[in-house]
Amino acid sequence: MANFTIADIKALREQLGTGMVDTKKALEEADGDLEKAVEILRLKGAKGNAKRADRSTSEGLVAATEKDGKVTILELNTETDFVAKNDRFLALADKVLAAAAAVGADSVEAALAADADGKPVADLISDEAAIIGEKVELRRVRTLSGDKFEIYLHKTSKDLPPQVGVVLAYTGDDAETARSIAQHISFANPSYLSRDEVPAAEVEKEREIVTEISRNEGKPEAALPKIVEGRVNAFFKQVALLDQDYAKDNKLSVAKVAGDAGITITDFARFKVGA
Incomplete structure (x- = not known):
């Protein structure tokens, strides 16, 4: 025996x-x-590993670290929450994050090619996946530059590692407001910093959709331009951070809150596991 x-x-x-x-x-x-x-x-x-290639990796974690005046944030995925909270998976995430941050990786490809313990991150992940017995996948990586940063990591379950991560790059001295805006981002999920960053094609597509909706609702043709413009502005308030209503006071925009605090938001990233 x-x-x-x-x-x-x-x-x-x-x-x-x-x-x-x-x-x-x-x-x-x-x-x-x-x-x-x-x-x-x-x-x-x-x-x-090859047999697991097509499996879904909807669990995992988000992690971030600051190095040399930059912040690297990543999403590392696996198949089950059992593995996502396992010490070996957490240690793997730490190694991958350190390697990605060391080269300032701004893409999955750059991170996978980075050195970790004398081997490419891609090989490290493959070796650890073989031991763990689940598919492990590096899904997203970004490295942000800036003057100052606020890193906010949110746990959706106390038993799991962070599932939502936000990095806010800004100038100014009000760290408390910067953190509050980072928390707002985790909740409101903006896609762009300002309306100027929204691709013209995306805006035009939205304009076409709301125009058609307005016509189908029987709105007067003469009133359409004003109605459509109002609905396009509502679209900007959904996707552009600075246009959004501030989560803690919806009478204020994020731009107003940041301006009153004397900070300027220069960039942000938001990752959510599986989203």
């Missing part, structure tokens, strides 16, 4: 995030040797 206990199975599962059956089989094959069992799980996992 293999020389291991239920406690050994539990410890190895918590370390690697592997399934009960696979963990027990590996310990049996390794005759209770934990290090050998890890290697067995890794080898078996490597063979299974």
